[in-house]
Amino acid sequence: MNDKRNKQHFGEPKKINTQIKHHILSNTLNTSLAIANNLCKVYKTDKVYTYIDLFAGRGVFEDYSKGSPLIAIDLLSQHNESGKNNFNDLQIVCTEKDDKNYCDLQRLLIEYPDENITCYSGSGEWESFSAQIQSILKDSGWGFIFADPYSTELDIESLKNALQSYSKLKDILVFFNFRTLARQDGRKYIQDIDRICKNIGINASELLDADENFSEIFEYKIKEHFKDLKKFVIGVGFPTTVKGQLINSDYFYLIFSTNTPVLVDAFLDSYEEMLEKYTNYSVNQQMPLFGNPDKNYIFDVLKTEYSGGCTLYDLYKHITDKFLSWKELTKTIKKVPTIKNVVSILNEFYNEGSIKYIANNDVFYKKNSKHGYEGNLRYSEAGKSADNMKNIRICLNSR
Ligand SMILES: C[S@@+](CC[C@H](N)C(=O)[O-])C[C@H]1O[C@@H](n2cnc3c(N)ncnc32)[C@H](O)[C@@H]1O
Incomplete structure (x- = not known):
C-alpha cells in the first residue's frame, strides 16, 4: 500500500x-x-x-x-x-x-x-x-x-x-x-x-x-x-x-x-x-516580579516529599518524572530540569542557608574557608554518575 x-x-x-x-x-x-x-x-x-x-x-x-x-x-x-x-x-x-x-x-x-x-x-x-x-x-x-x-x-x-x-x-x-x-x-x-x-x-x-x-x-x-x-x-x-x-x-x-x-x-x-x-526560552532569563516558579517547586518537593533529607539521585528522579511541555516552557520561567539547572537552584538554597549538603569533597567547588572544601555543588562532578548523585545528601536546614 x-x-x-x-x-x-x-x-x-x-x-x-x-x-x-x-x-x-x-x-x-x-x-x-x-x-x-x-x-x-x-x-x-x-x-x-x-x-x-x-x-x-x-x-x-x-x-x-x-x-x-x-x-x-x-x-x-x-x-x-x-x-x-x-x-x-x-x-x-x-x-x-x-x-x-x-x-x-x-x-x-x-x-x-x-x-x-x-x-x-x-x-x-x-x-x-x-x-x-x-x-x-x-x-x-x-x-x-x-x-x-x-x-x-x-x-x-x-x-x-x-x-x-x-x-x-x-x-x-x-x-x-x-x-x-x-x-x-x-x-x-x-x-x-x-x-x-x-x-x-x-x-x-x-x-x-x-x-x-x-x-x-x-x-x-x-x-x-x-x-x-x-x-x-x-x-x-x-x-x-x-x-x-x-x-x-x-x-x-x-x-x-x-x-x-x-x-x-x-x-x-x-x-x-x-x-x-x-523559541525565546533562555536559562539566563530573570523574572524579578514573580520569582522563579521552578525554585519554589523544588523547595516544595524537598519540604513535602523529603523532609528528612534525600539524595540528589532521588530528588532528580522525582523532578524529572513530570513530562515537559514545550508550550509551557516558552511562556513561563520554568527551567528544563537538566542537572546543571537543578544544581544551580539547589546552590541558591544553599547560599540562602535553607539547605545543607552532605557529600564527599570532590563534588564541591573548592573554597578557601577554614572548613576547607565546601560550598556550592559542582554540577559537572555532582551529576557525573548515578553513584555520585546517590552519594550527595540534601537536607533542609531547620530554622
Ligand atoms: C517517521 S518515519 C521514520 C523516520 C526515521 N526514523 C528517521 O528519523 O529518519 C516512519 C517509518 O516507519 C515505517 N513503518 C510504518 N510501520 C512500520 C512497521 N510496523 N515496521 C517497520 N516500519 C514501519 C514507515 O514506512 C516509515 O518509513
Missing part, C-alpha cells in the same frame, strides 16, 4: 520538528554510546553495542539531509575512529515496512564505507522480526532502541514484549504523535479507540471511563508501561511545522527510558538546546 506520508516526509526537505527530533536522538545516542563504552571496559563479556531502528525510514530526505539510521551510523563510525572504542562489535539493525523506503535505505547502507559496523536490515513490519531482534538484543550487552512511527502505528505492548527480557543495559527512545491521539480520543470513533488503545496500551473501557483529560491519561499510561522496563521515563513535548514555521504546541512527544541519570541529563540538555534555538 502506498503511504502518502512517505512522500510528505522524505520527499521534502527535513522539517524543523524532525530536525529537533534528530538533534535529541543524536545527542542522547552519542552519550549512551560514550557511557556504555566506559563501562564496557570493566565488563568481561558484554562487548557489543547495538543501535536498533524499528521504523527506519528511507535514510535520506529530499534535501539530502540524513535520516535516523545514517545519523546513527555516523555516530558509531566517529566513535570507532576516535581510537577509544572498547567494544568488539558495533551493530546497527534497521527494519522498514515500505518497500521503496527499504530499497533506498538498503542502497545507502551498502554504500556506507565503514566496514567496522555490522548492519542488519529487514524489509517488512518490525514485529515480524521480533524473534531476530530479541536474539540480537540477547547477544548484545549494550544498546539503544529507537521507535519512530509517523502516527499511532506502534503497539506499545508488542514493543514491551520484544524488549522485556533483554533491555537491561539498553536505552529506549519512542516517538508519539500526541496530537493525533488526542484528536482521535476527542472523536471517539470505534476504529480510532482501537488504535489509541494499542498505541498507549490502555483498554477501551479504561479509556472511555476515565475522568482525566487525555494528556493526563497519556502521561499516566506511558509512564506505567516504561516504568516496567526502566527507572527513568522522561517525556518532552515539541511542536509540528506549518509552512516552514514551528507552531507553539505539544504536537509530538519523545519518550526516553533509561536507568542512567546522566543520560536523562543529555536528553534534557539537547531538548533545552532546541528550546533555546527555536
Whole structure:
C-alpha cells in the first residue's frame, strides 16, 4: 500500500520538528554510546553495542539531509575512529515496512564505507522480526532502541514484549504523535479507540471511563508501561511545522527510558538546546516580579516529599518524572530540569542557608574557608554518575 506520508516526509526537505527530533536522538545516542563504552571496559563479556531502528525510514530526505539510521551510523563510525572504542562489535539493525523506503535505505547502507559496523536490515513490519531482534538484543550487552512511527502505528505492548527480557543495559527512545491521539480520543470513533488503545496500551473501557483529560491519561499510561522496563521515563513535548514555521504546541512527544541519570541529563540538555534555538526560552532569563516558579517547586518537593533529607539521585528522579511541555516552557520561567539547572537552584538554597549538603569533597567547588572544601555543588562532578548523585545528601536546614 502506498503511504502518502512517505512522500510528505522524505520527499521534502527535513522539517524543523524532525530536525529537533534528530538533534535529541543524536545527542542522547552519542552519550549512551560514550557511557556504555566506559563501562564496557570493566565488563568481561558484554562487548557489543547495538543501535536498533524499528521504523527506519528511507535514510535520506529530499534535501539530502540524513535520516535516523545514517545519523546513527555516523555516530558509531566517529566513535570507532576516535581510537577509544572498547567494544568488539558495533551493530546497527534497521527494519522498514515500505518497500521503496527499504530499497533506498538498503542502497545507502551498502554504500556506507565503514566496514567496522555490522548492519542488519529487514524489509517488512518490525514485529515480524521480533524473534531476530530479541536474539540480537540477547547477544548484545549494550544498546539503544529507537521507535519512530509517523502516527499511532506502534503497539506499545508488542514493543514491551520484544524488549522485556533483554533491555537491561539498553536505552529506549519512542516517538508519539500526541496530537493525533488526542484528536482521535476527542472523536471517539470505534476504529480510532482501537488504535489509541494499542498505541498507549490502555483498554477501551479504561479509556472511555476515565475522568482525566487525555494528556493526563497519556502521561499516566506511558509512564506505567516504561516504568516496567526502566527507572527513568522522561517525556518532552515539541511542536509540528506549518509552512516552514514551528507552531507553539505539544504536537509530538519523545519518550526516553533509561536507568542512567546522566543520560536523562543529555536528553534534557539537547531538548533545552532546541528550546533555546527555536523559541525565546533562555536559562539566563530573570523574572524579578514573580520569582522563579521552578525554585519554589523544588523547595516544595524537598519540604513535602523529603523532609528528612534525600539524595540528589532521588530528588532528580522525582523532578524529572513530570513530562515537559514545550508550550509551557516558552511562556513561563520554568527551567528544563537538566542537572546543571537543578544544581544551580539547589546552590541558591544553599547560599540562602535553607539547605545543607552532605557529600564527599570532590563534588564541591573548592573554597578557601577554614572548613576547607565546601560550598556550592559542582554540577559537572555532582551529576557525573548515578553513584555520585546517590552519594550527595540534601537536607533542609531547620530554622
Ligand atoms: C517517521 S518515519 C521514520 C523516520 C526515521 N526514523 C528517521 O528519523 O529518519 C516512519 C517509518 O516507519 C515505517 N513503518 C510504518 N510501520 C512500520 C512497521 N510496523 N515496521 C517497520 N516500519 C514501519 C514507515 O514506512 C516509515 O518509513
